Amino acid sequence: MNHVRTHHRPGTLPARLLRSVGIHALLLAGAVIMLAPFAWMLSTSLKDYSEVFTVPIRWIPSRLVWSNYVDAWNEAPFARYFFNSAFVATATTIGQLAFSALAAYAFATMNFFGREVIFTLFLGTMMIPDQMTLVPNYVLLFKLNWIDTYYALIVPWLGSVFSIFLMRQFFQTIPKELYDAAQIDGCTRFGYLWRVMAPLSRPVFITCGLFTFIGSWNAFLWPLIVTNTDRMRTIQVGLSTFMQEHGTVPTLLMAASTMAIMPVVIGFFFVQRQFIQGIARTGLKS
Numbered sequence: 001m002n003h004v005r006t007h008h009r010p011g012t013l014p015a016r017l018l019r020s021v022g023i024h025a026l027l028l029a030g031a032v033i034m035l036a037p038f039a040w041m042l043s044t045s046l047k048d049y050s051e052v053f054t055v056p057i058r059w060i061p062s063r064l065v066w067s068n069y070v071d072a073w074n075e076a077p078f079a080r081y082f083f084n085s086a087f088v089a090t091a092t093t094i095g096q097l098a099f100s101a102l103a104a105y106a107f108a109t110m111n112f113f114g115r116e117v118i119f120t121l122f123l124g125t126m127m128i129p130d131q132m133t134l135v136p137n138y139v140l141l142f143k144l145n146w147i148d149t150y151y152a153l154i155v156p157w158l159g160s161v162f163s164i165f166l167m168r169q170f171f172q173t174i175p176k177e178l179y180d181a182a183q184i185d186g187c188t189r190f191g192y193l194w195r196v197m198a199p200l201s202r203p204v205f206i207t208c209g210l211f212t213f214i215g216s217w218n219a220f221l222w223p224l225i226v227t228n229t230d231r232m233r234t235i236q237v238g239l240s241t242f243m244q245e246h247g248t249v250p251t252l253l254m255a256a257s258t259m260a261i262m263p264v265v266i267g268f269f270f271v272q273r274q275f276i277q278g279i280a281r282t283g284l285k286s
Helices: 013-043 066-076 080-110 116-127 130-143 150-157 161-171 178-184 189-200 200-216 221-226 237-247 250-281
Strands: none
Touching: 013 250, 066 237, 066 250, 080 116, 080 161, 080 189, 080 200, 080 237, 080 250, 116 161, 130 150, 130 178, 130 221, 130 250, 150 221, 161 200, 178 189, 189 200, 200 237, 200 250, 221 237, 237 250
């Protein structure tokens, strides 16, 4: 009987193990660097004022001061800020998904004159900094009498080239045979988009929706320019105003900051699987 011997190159297993340990160590270090500011923010929001400036730094408060959140909430109209941000972010997300899906569907499945040229021009607009369009957009909204209204906060962001691009790439992974079968059953183009493509494209819808919601929730410069009163300010603008008034009280400021970011963090944990799947499949073609 012949015995087959398997030869391992010396040092192969230790080298792989060392490389794996090194990679995980770098990832762990990056995670610690990224999370340290958030951990400090959360820790400070629960501290007594006397513990904020202690040396050495005390990461865990000696006692949890939950009243910091109550005091911060009462010091500014945060209920109105949260409502404005939630309403604007939700409306922007729904509207952008609807318009982006229609545009992406046309670019991915319909053959029309100049399709590739128009799509290339669309992508080219992503190279234009937002700051260059601030003044023209503001003048346009001023003439429409939309300053300090929800229209100014929502309408300019209903179209997104980035969302159109992601959806187009995802739609192209769906087999064209499904459209042929739907046509035989008498399905219209819009019916095919609504009944077939949209359910199959759930990951990319969640991905684009999450990007849009986070971007709208965290928007600062545009809401700062187009809003003038507390009645229309979003959470980021309200937080900036709160910082100017209570910046000398870090416990309240950190409590307000924690409340501002908590909704998007919680939302991401619920949809992270679909988010990663949507990103991973946008570069594939059938």
